Amino acid sequence: MTAGELPCASAVFPAGGALTGKTRVELTGINLKTAEYTVSRSFPEEGIYEIPTGAINTVLFHASALPAALEKEINNETASAQIVKLPVIINGRINTSGDFDYYKFSGKAGDKIAAEVYGRRLGTPLDSQIKLLDSRGAILTNNDDYVDRSCGLITHHADSYLSCSLPADGDYFLQIGDIQNKGSSQHIYRLRISQLMPDFRLRVSPSSFTIAKGGTVPLYVYARRMDGFTGKITLGLSELPEGFTIDSGIIPEGQDSLRITVSAPADLSSEENQLIPKITGRARIFDKTIQRTALPAENMMQAFAWWHMVPAEEMIITVQGKVRASISVDTEKNKIIKLSPGKTAQVPLVLPDGSASANIDLIVELDDPPPGLLAGETTIDEYRENGYVEIIAETNAKPGIQGNLILKAFTVKQGVKKKSLLPNQKPVFLCTLPAVPFEIMP
Template sequence: MNVFRAVLSKAVDGNAVVVGCILVLIMTSTVHAQRRGRGPHLAYAYPAGCERGMSCEITLGGQYLKNADEFFVSGEGVSIEILNWYKPMTRGEFTQLNRKLREAEIRLQAELNGEGGEAPSKAEVATYAGVTEEQLHEMELYRRRDRDPKRQPNEQLDETVRLRVTVDANAGFGKRELRLIDGASISNPLWLHVGRWREVNESPPSEIVSFVDTVDEVVETLPTVINGQVMPGETDRFAFQAREGMKLVIQADAREVIPYLADAVPGWFQAVLRLTDETGREVSYSDSFQFRQDPVMYFEVPKDGKYIIEIRDSLYRGREDFVYRLTIGEIPFVTGIFPLGAPVDSEQTIQIRGWNLSNNRMTVSTMSRKRHRPIMRCRMTQSGGVGIQFPLQIGFWPEVFDREPNNTRKEAQSISTPRTINGRINYPGDEDVFRIEGGGRLVAEVAARQLGSPLDSMLRLTDAEGNEVAFNDDYEDLTLALQTHHADSHLTATLAGGREHYLYITNAQHDGGSEFTYRLSLHRPQPSYDLRVTPSNIIAKAGQIVPIDVFVMRQDGFDEDIELSLIEPPEGFRIDGNVIPGNVDHIAMTLSLAPSTKVSRNKEPIQLEMQGVSRGGRRGNGLIRPAVPAENMMQAFIWHHLVPVENWNVVVDGKGGARMPFTLVPGTEAAKLSVSEKAFIPIAPTSKNFDPSIMFVEVADPLDGISATVVKTRTGGYAIAVTVDNTTIAEEKHILPGDRGNLLLSVYKEITAKPTEEDPAPKPRRNNYGYLPAIPFEVTNRR
């Protein structure tokens, strides 16, 4: 597929942005697959975590894992040992062995009949056929799995790698990024959870999985984290003893463990919890919590006794990657915070609501204005040293609190702009009304759902007579990865000067309460942007040039060029093709490693940082934004997400590669592409025996109709000749005059041996050298 179609697309409205982004991501996913080959892909980890100070065995499931012999885990205090690799027998392997056994049985039967012997046993047939006991065992496993009507074969889950994970006693709690490395490729990340509470695993199924629950598990102490997997049609049950008056929180982490399932519809494990007493009477039920899909229960125990918690998928689906962590105990749990943010360079008292909280207020000192970080992570300590975390939005305008009553136009609260309002929808049907002072362009945007509030906001703007000027319910924010319901509102309008306008905010679902908090920001349009860079983890050799992709999410009509640069990079590291044109939302460029870069010891990564600065402002006054490393993840065959990760890592591999046969001549400018003539990019051979007839360049992610060849120039030098097919521009299929982007060129040598009697038509032998630095291009005219 053609990634440059999306590179050169223009986002003209909200829907176009959404569709364009999906196309870009689909194409980019294909591009990375082509660039990297079949590297390891991880689908699940079971169990998905380990208790601090303990060791546990974890099974990673996925595809192309056989050659993965190293790993990467973020943070300190976690060590990993790879124990073994396993892949179940395929249909082809089973069929071949079965045929071999049948043929051996026929031959052996004939021999024994000739000697007057008895029919051969299965063991004798297997020995005669050369089939081992292990192969017979795998064949039996295959038969059992194949006969189960609930099981659907899935090659993305077939392979497993078993690890031994050891967590230090002082390791930090929380999620760690875990990846496998096979030398040439690094896998997608999975989350490994380092837990505070005692952890147990559900009893393993029998060797031949039956998928039928027969025995309840017994939880001996609380709090406990239970690790489990739900298979097709399965309901897992766990029994525990509880005392009268206990205030139990029962929390299922399913989407929190694996936020998406790559090929499932719906695209995640939808867990359901059901709590019963020992007689089987249901005492509590949950299939979600607020807007979150993972269920949570709060249960005040009415009497001493045995209780049973059940967990299953809402549709009774199941397979190996339906992994969960079920926490049971008198643990703190946050249900809401207020306010959801605070001004930069300030102190703010935050009120916390929830269950089992020993501390529900804290004063936060926000970050300096010099740091453009819109979200601050806060941590509050509860009794026993247990920490709870929550996000806090940092604002750059004056802030006020909504003043009740403000439910009608008569009671409307007067607001000048720019201003951020911290408010609540206090009860079902509540509506807050604000009188807007002043005219001109206005942007009204809500931050609620993105900060953990259950509010599904709805904004309505009217004039003094009550005529609707603007309305918005949901606004898609592409910076919010893995969001399935973009419930926060955002509208723009032009207000007539000297007239009153009224802005109404309410909950679209007609719910309300103390947890339904919001931040409503009113300001003039503030053109801005966010950046994401993929892949987030790179394996490369010293001196190698690797392709990267940078995505820009533009806001409030931002259409300036953005220039990217590495921040304090290691010596010799650089990026090429580092300008994103103002009408482009995604561009491919290259990262070059210094030839002198040392090989990473124990796969210890080099951490890079990159930032963008807009070119449209006054000199030295452009908007600076970080390029956040992200993983390009696909869900349910169509939905793609740019999921931010902690670090942008480069692992330097020690294996050498072929030396590039030529380089670009220093000072090479952007290629001017047109139909009327070829564009020539000068190159300099790196050896005396350079032969252009066997050297080839390939346009990676090509525009339709663009091709490139290595040629000798009239002056005796060498160049890459770039040709644009006439029909491509004439029919206005993909490129237009003025369009800009980057050419990514891979280089290879191809030699065909002379025909011989043994091989009259020999196949060409290709030697790949890798990529040249990205070359900017501009389309200059139609003819």
């Protein structure tokens, strides 16, 4: 612990800059040796980063490739609105109570534009509200709070976001203010106004886990879809020894999350017991392939009600032991399990030698199943080599849902069926199976 009259930075202005090059910022705080600092580093992609300032603490900094502009007072009403050209990201302040900033831009009928505030996500006290106005000052749309789940340490998502298709050619105004009617030199914002820029960001949880050689572990991947992006996202795994795989790693169109599994090779070297993997997502946007790296995070609960994706520095895989049995799914027979409400389907299983001996049987269960889906009985053939588990779609299963089934195998005494299990006949966990893609049909 260090105590004393130490320099501590509370804010920087502007609160962001370009992806590359130098950005000169003003520092505010206590015991600072200087009121200015130069941010000089390259950022891999648009986002929020922690940067040093010469003080004892870091501050948050938003990096963007868009052209930047500084707010110019007086711009407190439509008549004195600051003229900007899209796309732009504006660095400004709500200086006093009751202050509103207006920005004027031109658009054409059918243009799809977005406006987004970075304030609370950068640690400023601003509780923004934005309004899009037509040339006469009539409100077309507005927004107060917008939830960005990728910022897991925020408990009040006070930044704003809106999108709109412009109704006519002409001039438009974007108004920004503080909905709590507060303002100060600390109420700093970055305001993006642009045509829609579809994109995505990924988080993966948990951030660290243990896997056995030949074993399989389930993970959650969360997608933050930006500016209307709805396309599928294909996940990849790298920076690991040969043989590691992601099973069924495609986030379907329009969905924000997916459970996947990671499988380890059975012949992994004993020296490779702690690994730092990289999970990426690829998607086609405007005829270009965009790749984003998934950031590790922990999905944590606050106050028994709210969940937050709390970021971690890196993902760590610890390899320990060897899986008891590696049961797999016969993907040649079923590339995707198609289910209909009120009906059943079979997931074919392949059993290695010894996983179901003469006096041991298997029960396969669904782990955290999608709504309306249940696992039925598990059947093993007389040769103890193949089998299947029945998946039941209840009548309330919602058509159109896609994702992955996560199956876990347990051992039970020969001849014992799932529906006849007694309280003292507890199944013993055997292994997790590779993820199985499914779709609920009409």
